[in-house]
Amino acid sequence: xxxxxxxxxxxxxxQIAFIGGLLASIACGVMGxxxxxxxxxxxxxxxxxAVLGGMGVAYFFGKSPISSAIVAALVAAWVIGWxxxxxxxxxxxxxxxxxxxxxxxxxxxxxxxxxxxVDLMSYLFGNILMIPRTDxxxxxxxxxxxMLAVLMFYQQFLTVCFDEEFARLRGLxxxxxxxxxxxxxALTVVVLIQVVGLILVIALLTLPAxxxxxxxxxxxxxxxxxxxxxxxxxxxxLALSYTPDLPAxxxxxxxxxTTYLVSLLVTGFAQRRRC
Amino acid sequence: MNPIVIxxxxxxxxxGPPVLEEVNLAVEEGEFLGLVGPNGSGKSTLLKILLGLLxxxxxxxxxxxxxxxxxxxAIGYVPQFAAFPHDFPISAGEVVLQGRLGHVRLLGGYxxxxxxxxxxxxxxxxxxxxxxxxxxxxxxxxxxxVLLARALATQPKLLILDEPTASIDPRAExxxxxxxxxxxxxxxxLVVSHDIGFISQYVTRIACLNxxxxxxxxxxxxxxxxQQLYGSPVHMIRHTHEVKG
Numbered sequence: 373x374x375x376x377x378x379x380x381x382x383x384x385x386x387q388i389a390f391i392g393g394l395l396a397s398i399a400c401g402v403m404g405x406x407x408x409x410x411x412x413x414x415x416x417x418x419x420x421x422a423v424l425g426g427m428g429v430a431y432f433f434g435k436s437p438i439s440s441a442i443v444a445a446l447v448a449a450w451v452i453g454w455x456x457x458x459x460x461x462x463x464x465x466x467x468x469x470x471x472x473x474x475x476x477x478x479x480x481x482x483x484x485x486x487x488x489x490v491d492l493m494s495y496l497f498g499n500i501l502m503i504p505r506t507d508x509x510x511x512x513x514x515x516x517x518x519m520l521a522v523l524m525f526y527q528q529f530l531t532v533c534f535d536e537e538f539a540r541l542r543g544l545x546x547x548x549x550x551x552x553x554x555x556x557x558a559l560t561v562v563v564l565i566q567v568v569g570l571i572l573v574i575a576l577l578t579l580p581a582x583x584x585x586x587x588x589x590x591x592x593x594x595x596x597x598x599x600x601x602x603x604x605x606x607x608x609x610l611a612l613s614y615t616p617d618l619p620a621x622x623x624x625x626x627x628x629x630t631t632y633l634v635s636l637l638v639t640g641f642a643q644r645r646r647c
Numbered sequence: 648m649n650p651i652v653i654x655x656x657x658x659x660x661x662x663g664p665p666v667l668e669e670v671n672l673a674v675e676e677g678e679f680l681g682l683v684g685p686n687g688s689g690k691s692t693l694l695k696i697l698l699g700l701l702x703x704x705x706x707x708x709x710x711x712x713x714x715x716x717x718x719x720x721a722i723g724y725v726p727q728f729a730a731f732p733h734d735f736p737i738s739a740g741e742v743v744l745q746g747r748l749g750h751v752r753l754l755g756g757y758x759x760x761x762x763x764x765x766x767x768x769x770x771x772x773x774x775x776x777x778x779x780x781x782x783x784x785x786x787x788x789x790x791x792x793v794l795l796a797r798a799l800a801t802q803p804k805l806l807i808l809d810e811p812t813a814s815i816d817p818r819a820e821x822x823x824x825x826x827x828x829x830x831x832x833x834x835x836x837l838v839v840s841h842d843i844g845f846i847s848q849y850v851t852r853i854a855c856l857n858x859x860x861x862x863x864x865x866x867x868x869x870x871x872x873x874q875q876l877y878g879s880p881v882h883m884i885r886h887t888h889e890v891k892g
Contacts, residue, residue, distance in 0.1 A: 409735055527756050531745045535731050541698060541724055542749035542801070589781035591736050 376614040386610075388508060389500045389620065393606030395511040396567040396576070399518050401599025403560040404581035405591060406553060410533040413578050415452055415554065418467040420561045420573040422448035422474030427495050428481035437495070438507050441562045442514075448474065449558035453551045498569030498621035500610065507566055514559045521556055522595075529553055530591055567606060568621035579628040580605065586639045605631070649676045651805060651835055652697065657706035659692055666692045670706070670860045679831040681850035683843045688857040690839045691727070694809055697837075698724060711804060720749055723803030723834075725794050727810040733783045739793045740778030743769055746800030768799040772826060788819025795826065806830065808838045824849045 380386050407416050426444020427437050452470060456463035482492050494502065522529065531539045532549045540546045557577075564573045584597035609624030652674035659667040666689045674680050684690050695701040696708050699715030710718035723746075746768065747761035757765075769775040772792040782790060791811055798806060808827075812820035827836055828849055840846045847853060855861045 411732075527745075527748065530737065530741070531748055534735055534737055534742070534745070535729075537700075537726065537730055538724070538745065538797075539748070541700075541719055541722070542745070543720055544748055585734075585736060589736050589783070590738060590741075594736055 373611060373615070376611045379614065385501055386614075388503050388505055389610055390607060391508055392500055392503045392511060393567055393610055393624075394603050395508065395515055396563050397580075397599050397602030397606055398515045399511075399560040399563045400576050400602045401580055401584075401597075402518060402522055402595045403557050404577045404579075404602075405584070405595045405598050406529065406533060407557060407577050408581040408585055409591065409594075410553075412554075412557075413574055414464070414467060415456065416557050416561065416577055417574045418452050418471045418474075419445055419448045419554070419558050420565070420570045421471045422452075423561060423565065423570055424478030424495060425474035425476075425481075426478075428478030432481040432485045438510055438562065438566070441565060442559070444474075445558035445562050446555060449554040450551065453554040457547055457550065494569065495565070496569045496571050497619060498565060498567050498572065500567045500606075500620045500624075503566055511563050511566060514563050518556050518559060521552065525549065525552070526592070568624055572621055572625045575625045575628060576602065576605070579632045583632050583635045586635055601628075601631070650674060651676050651711050652837070653707075653709040654693075654696075655707040655709075657693075657696065657703040657708055659689070659696065659701065659704050665704075665858065667696075667703075668858050670856070672854060672860055674835060674837060676835055677831070679827070679836045679849065679851045680838070681843070681846040681853045682837060682839045682856055683841060683846070683853060684856035685841065690856055691809060693856065694807060694839060697807065698722060718805075720801075721804040723798030723801045723806045725791070725798045725806075725808040725811050727813055727839075729790060729794070731782075735782065737782055738778065739774060739780050739782055739785065739789075740765065740769065742782060742793055743778075743796045743800050746797040749801065764802065765796075765800045768796040769793075771799060772796040773822075786819075787815040788822065791815055791819070791823060792826070795823070799830075804834055806834050806836045808836070810839055810841070812840070812842075820845070 376386075380390060407413050423441050423444045426440045426447070429444075430437050430440030448470065452463075452467055455466045455470075459466065478495070479492070482495075493499075528539075528544060528549050531542075531544060532546055532553070536546055536550075539549075560577065561570070561573050564576050568576050580598040580601040581594060583601055584594040588594045588597060605628040606624050609627045610620050612618070612627065613620045613623035650673040652672065654670050654672040657667060657670045658665055670693065682690055682693070692701065696703055697710060697715055699710075699717075699719055708715050711721055712718075743765045744757055744761065747757055747765060766775065769778055772795050774789060774792050774796055777785065777789060777793070782793065785793065795808070795811070798808075806827075812823055815823075824846070827838065830836065831851075838846065838850070843853065843855070
């Protein structure tokens with residue numbers, strides 16, 4: 373572990389990875405809380421996996437992966453949002469279709485691109501150690517946009533998540549806020565893909581907030597605790613993976629998953645004692 | 648007297664057989680109307696029409712001098728079942744504040760005035776001391792009073808409650824209706840119930856619904872009439888079960 377801190381002090385790429393993890397934690401703490409309380413992790417999963425389609429196309433045409441990931445995530449979020457507002461009954465199936473079709477498109481475009489396909493793995497499982505410095509600025513900007521929107525519409529989002537029918541009766545533009553919420557989830561997915569890759573996004577989006585929700589009963593404190601937990605998981609995972617040279621994204625998820633499991637057992641045990 | 652709800656031969660169907668047929672109803676300002684009827688009699692559908700969530704297939708619905716959708720802002724609604732998960736991380740006070748949302752500017756949070764109105768609503772329904780409690784920790788009766796406070800925080804002219812006491816114990820049921828009795832001097836109240844015997848001691852008029860509507864004032868309501876009213880709907884519901892089955 374001391375080797376990690378030594379390297380962190382001297383190595384540029386490790387500092388960028390560390391900051392990238394912290395930036396990702398802000399988005400994942402805030403938006404992950406909405407994903408958990410509104411129970412839309414399946415929607416978020418659909419968005420994340422559909423993004424591979426956009427990244428594959430970008431890869432084929434030699435464009436920047438992060439900007440095309442943003443475009444793909446927004447398109448996926450709006451399609452999924454529109455589908456789930458329009459056809460509530462079959463939304464489940466349609467999201468599953470988008471999920472896999474997006475991935476299929478991505479895999480085909482990547483395979484058509486000449487050269488060695490090492491990038492596919494880093495899209496799927498992330499490569500926090502390879503984040504370009506410029507992507508940090510994009511991540512920080514996306515964090516800023518997410519925080520601004522949540523600060524402006526905290527009460528509106530809370531009401532829409534809590535009781536959609538009541539919000540509608542109060543004349544709130546429920547569909548607008550729902551789509552805005554999914555848009556912010558899409559931006560979060562893009563930020564998190566940099567760190568853990570699109571397959572593991574769901575874990576980092578839901579686990580910190582799910583742990584926080586076990587101990588806190590208000591949304592704003594859950595967001596703050598989830599952000600702190602996210603920061604602990606990303607930097608802890610990064611540190612643990614360094615010396616044995618393990619994949620950083622997967623290690624981060626293992627740290628988060630283990631903590632969730634332990635927390636689940638502890639709260640379950642505490643509840644049984646109370647009864 | 649001034650009718651604030653007018654239904655003119657309202658019919659509705661979800662695509663199959665009619666759920667409501669030729670319903671005519673006028674609710675005067677200041678009335679406390681009980682809407683009773685067996686399960687599947689169209690009570691909830693009628694409420695959805697009054698709230699503007701459904702359009703009548705034929706006929707006309709007018710609320711507070713306009714269409715139901717226009718009147719929504721002045722209607723306080725207490726749903727039958729809480730539509731939200733009980734572990735949702737929100738306090739009773741936050742839920743009641745949401746009643747102010749339609750009045751708040753689109754952007755940002757609540758004003759001091761909104762907090763004061765929400766406080767009054769919480770005090771009035773005797774749940775002020777529960778305001779910091781997570782909703783998941785409330786009893787059925789407490790939750791129902793919080794939802795009533797949320798509806799009051801909208802400062803409604805018309806209060807609509809859908810089976811407000813369906814899932815709570817009789818003691819809490821009495822508390823809720825005692826509260827409504829106090830509120831009726833300030834607003835028109837329409838309450839849906841299946842318990843005609845219980846609500847007849849509180850309401851000023853009872854409307855009995857079973858696809859069609861029969862109206863009776865409480866003064867004319869005798870034991871014999873309750874028998875008569877309930878006798879026929881019960882037969883009809885058996886009948887529809889046979890048809891459906």
